[in-house]
Amino acid sequence: MSAETVAAEKKSLFTPFNIIAGIILIAGLVVTVMRFTGGLGAVTNLDQNNPWGIWIGFDLLCGVALAAGGYTTSAACYVFGLKKYHSAVRPAILTAFLGYALVVFALHYDVGRPWRLPYPIFVQQGTTSLLFEVGLCVFLYLTVLFIEFTPAMFEWLGMKKIRNVVVKLTLALTIMGVVLSTLHQSSLGALFTIAPSKLHPLWYSQYLPVFFFVSSICAGLSMVIFEGTLSHKPMHHLMDEEYLDNHDGLILGFGKAASLVLFGYFSIKVIGLAYDNNWHYLTTGYGAWFLVEMLGFVALPSFLYAIGVRDRSIPVIKWAAALTVLGIVVNRFNISLVAFNYQLPSAQRYFPSWGEITISLFVVTIGVLVFRFVSTRMPIFYEHPDYKGEH
Amino acid sequence: MLRRTFLGLLGAAGASVALPMSAKAGGKKFGPHPDTQGVLFDATRCIGCRQCEAACNEVNELPAPDKKFDDLSVLDTERRTDEKTYTIVNKYQTETGPVFRKSQCNHCLEPACASACFVKAFKKEPNGAVSYDASVCVGCRYCMVACPFSIPAYEYGEPLTPRVMKCTMCAPRLAEGKLPGCVERCPKEALTFGPRDELIKIARARINAFPGKYVDHVYGEHEMGGTSWMYISGQPFSEIGLREDLGTASAPELTAGALASVPIVVGLWPVLLGGIYAVSKRKDKIANDERVMAVKDALSKAADQAEKKLHEELSKAETASQRRIEVEVKKAVEEALSAKDEDAEKSEEEA
Numbered sequence: 220m221s222a223e224t225v226a227a228e229k230k231s232l233f234t235p236f237n238i239i240a241g242i243i244l245i246a247g248l249v250v251t252v253m254r255f256t257g258g259l260g261a262v263t264n265l266d267q268n269n270p271w272g273i274w275i276g277f278d279l280l281c282g283v284a285l286a287a288g289g290y291t292t293s294a295a296c297y298v299f300g301l302k303k304y305h306s307a308v309r310p311a312i313l314t315a316f317l318g319y320a321l322v323v324f325a326l327h328y329d330v331g332r333p334w335r336l337p338y339p340i341f342v343q344q345g346t347t348s349l350l351f352e353v354g355l356c357v358f359l360y361l362t363v364l365f366i367e368f369t370p371a372m373f374e375w376l377g378m379k380k381i382r383n384v385v386v387k388l389t390l391a392l393t394i395m396g397v398v399l400s401t402l403h404q405s406s407l408g409a410l411f412t413i414a415p416s417k418l419h420p421l422w423y424s425q426y427l428p429v430f431f432f433v434s435s436i437c438a439g440l441s442m443v444i445f446e447g448t449l450s451h452k453p454m455h456h457l458m459d460e461e462y463l464d465n466h467d468g469l470i471l472g473f474g475k476a477a478s479l480v481l482f483g484y485f486s487i488k489v490i491g492l493a494y495d496n497n498w499h500y501l502t503t504g505y506g507a508w509f510l511v512e513m514l515g516f517v518a519l520p521s522f523l524y525a526i527g528v529r530d531r532s533i534p535v536i537k538w539a540a541a542l543t544v545l546g547i548v549v550n551r552f553n554i555s556l557v558a559f560n561y562q563l564p565s566a567q568r569y570f571p572s573w574g575e576i577t578i579s580l581f582v583v584t585i586g587v588l589v590f591r592f593v594s595t596r597m598p599i600f601y602e603h604p605d606y607k608g609e610h
Numbered sequence: 611m612l613r614r615t616f617l618g619l620l621g622a623a624g625a626s627v628a629l630p631m632s633a634k635a636g637g638k639k640f641g642p643h644p645d646t647q648g649v650l651f652d653a654t655r656c657i658g659c660r661q662c663e664a665a666c667n668e669v670n671e672l673p674a675p676d677k678k679f680d681d682l683s684v685l686d687t688e689r690r691t692d693e694k695t696y697t698i699v700n701k702y703q704t705e706t707g708p709v710f711r712k713s714q715c716n717h718c719l720e721p722a723c724a725s726a727c728f729v730k731a732f733k734k735e736p737n738g739a740v741s742y743d744a745s746v747c748v749g750c751r752y753c754m755v756a757c758p759f760s761i762p763a764y765e766y767g768e769p770l771t772p773r774v775m776k777c778t779m780c781a782p783r784l785a786e787g788k789l790p791g792c793v794e795r796c797p798k799e800a801l802t803f804g805p806r807d808e809l810i811k812i813a814r815a816r817i818n819a820f821p822g823k824y825v826d827h828v829y830g831e832h833e834m835g836g837t838s839w840m841y842i843s844g845q846p847f848s849e850i851g852l853r854e855d856l857g858t859a860s861a862p863e864l865t866a867g868a869l870a871s872v873p874i875v876v877g878l879w880p881v882l883l884g885g886i887y888a889v890s891k892r893k894d895k896i897a898n899d900e901r902v903m904a905v906k907d908a909l910s911k912a913a914d915q916a917e918k919k920l921h922e923e924l925s926k927a928e929t930a931s932q933r934r935i936e937v938e939v940k941k942a943v944e945e946a947l948s949a950k951d952e953d954a955e956k957s958e959e960e961a
Binding site for chain 1: 724750755766853855
């Protein structure tokens with residue numbers, strides 16, 4: 220090995236990205252040790268009034284919503300027959316699978332006795348609980364996503380026979396995925412229907428499950444655009460012509476759909492407001508924040524998407540996607556943290572600790588690293604030469 | 611075979627989600643168990659002596675408090691139940707002077723915690739107590755989110771075996787025929803233990819006997835579907851830290867709608883999506899067929915034209931060759947004739 224290649228390898232290992240990722244990983248490991256030796260109290264700001272913090276609000280609620288690209292893309296391609304989006308299915312499935320796997324991983328920090336996470340499914344079923352529904356669906360959907368992901372892995376490993384068997388299951392798996400996603404995306408919202416006295420009326424609604432489901436579609440469509448944009452530069456050399464040729468068409472198509480679904484979401488939110496006759500809250504401080512969420516993170520991106528599609532302007536659509544992704548995070552934070560326990564005096568309200576933020580960053584970093592590892596090795600952004608034009 | 615088995619398993623899983631839930635989510639009302647017992651707290655009798663707190667601490671063998679139970683200065687700051695204290699007394703300043711109110715688990719008739727728990731760690735017992743089983747608890751703390759009275763507390767300091775802690779209504783003592791610790795110790799009879807419907811009668815009797823002294827309401831009779839632990843007071847309940855905006859719907863009623871939609875989605879979505887798939891597939895097929903037909907059409911038209919052209923060319927060629935033959939014959943005849951003429955001339959010359 221020449222001196223040049225050694226230098227090149229060294230340089231490639233200590234990129235700014237890798238250094239930051241390394242620091243986050245080390246910090247995460249330190250907090251992990253603290254969490255499992257000192258308890259939740261040692262690393263979080265959770266207390267008796269605020270049992271759920273950002274590990275639920277971000278890692279679980281946002282994680283699941285932003286992983287919705289898996290079911291939206293595969294449904295568009297395989298159920299609705301929009302074959303031109305085919306090249307986006309694999310990245311979306313991989314993102315969704317990693318997203319859900321990380322949700323489950325992050326839950327190990329939040330729940331008191333993580334090794335008992337299978338209990339609700341295998342030991343004693345609390346079927347009256349919406350959390351049971353969430354747990355069962357996430358468990359089943361994670362399995363479905365894994366199976367949907369395996370063809371890429373089998374192609375990489377050269378296991379033709381089993382790969383062909385799994386490919387035949389595609390439609391059944393896609394439909395299962397949509398059913399399970401509908402159920403748990405909506406029941407994450409339904410979790411909060413049990414606490415009308417704790418969630419601010421502007422965010423509390425009997426329609427919370429519907430709001431969560433519809434907004435998860437917005438999140439899924441926007442995440443595919445957003446994530447495609449993020450991976451475009453570092454992964455460009457891996458993308459085949461089909462992916463690159465269809466990329467702009469996909470952005471236009473998904474942008475159009477996202478514009479419509481966001482508009483629909485805005486409408487049903489207004490209907491929810493009218494149904495509970497909560498208009499008078501709009502003049503309060505919470506009302507102002509509610510309007511920021513509704514106008515800035517729902518109406519505005521819907522409008523931007525529409526303009527972007529009309530003018531065929533990819534940059535405008537990409538900005539709309541980023542705004543929608545941020546809007547989903549704002550919405551899930553509002554419901555689980557900002558508007559939750561609104562009745563408490565400000566001294567008793569929750570704000571995340573550094574330990575909690577570190578673990579959330581830790582989880583996201585692991586996701587990015589695994590995504591990079593898998594997509595640089597397996598046929599994700601390109602078709603495997605042995606199976607060109609097959610699926 | 612793999613596909614069938616897999617689908618079968620998933621179908622079974624879907625059905626198992628759907629069946630028990632639909633039964634629970636039917637919106638049926640269940641009255642309290644006939645033996646349901648409870649406690650009536652009378653805020654006009656409580657003097658804030660904290661003896662109930664001390665008794666609770668003793669009978670439940672809880673850790674020693676930071677300040678002793680006879681130190682009443684703790685009443686100056688509002689407290690809530692936590693993992694070391696199942697009950698607390700708070701002091702509220704009202705128009706008529708300080709009023710004391712005890713707080714603990716209200717042992718709801720249809721408990722939000724039991725409804726929310728995904729491992730059934732909470733259970734409403736026939737005697738009225740809401741029990742907790744730490745041996746299955748995962749520690750998700752959804753019970754704490756769900757409880758409208760913010761009662762369950764969590765052992766945040768326990769790294770590996772944290773429990774949710776709350777008043778047990780002294781279920782072990784009830785089983786021995788004893789009173790709950792706090793009720794037994796109260797020096798002012800601010801606490802009355804008994805069958806729940808009896809307690810409501812006692813509460814009504816007191817309100818009726820002293821109409822000016824009490825607010826005409828038994829708190830907990832209907833709040834959140836009713837509780838085993840109830841309150842009467844001389845001051846509005848919101849002034850002694852009890853929310854009056856909770857409504858009368860029980861926790862299971864609040865989530866019934868969302869749970870009822872599960873079997874509908876499981877049943878309807880595959881049909882709907884299957885239909886959409888069939889339509890899109892059919893659309894593709896029709897489009898494909900049309901394309902094939904168009905190609906065939908074009909091909910046959912082209913073939914027809916080609917044949918016609920060939921025919922024309924052939925007939926043209928035939929006439930051309932005919933003419934050429936005629937010309938050749940003519941030429942031959944002319945040559946023959948001229949040859950004959952020459953012969954004749956030669957013979958004439960010879961002759």
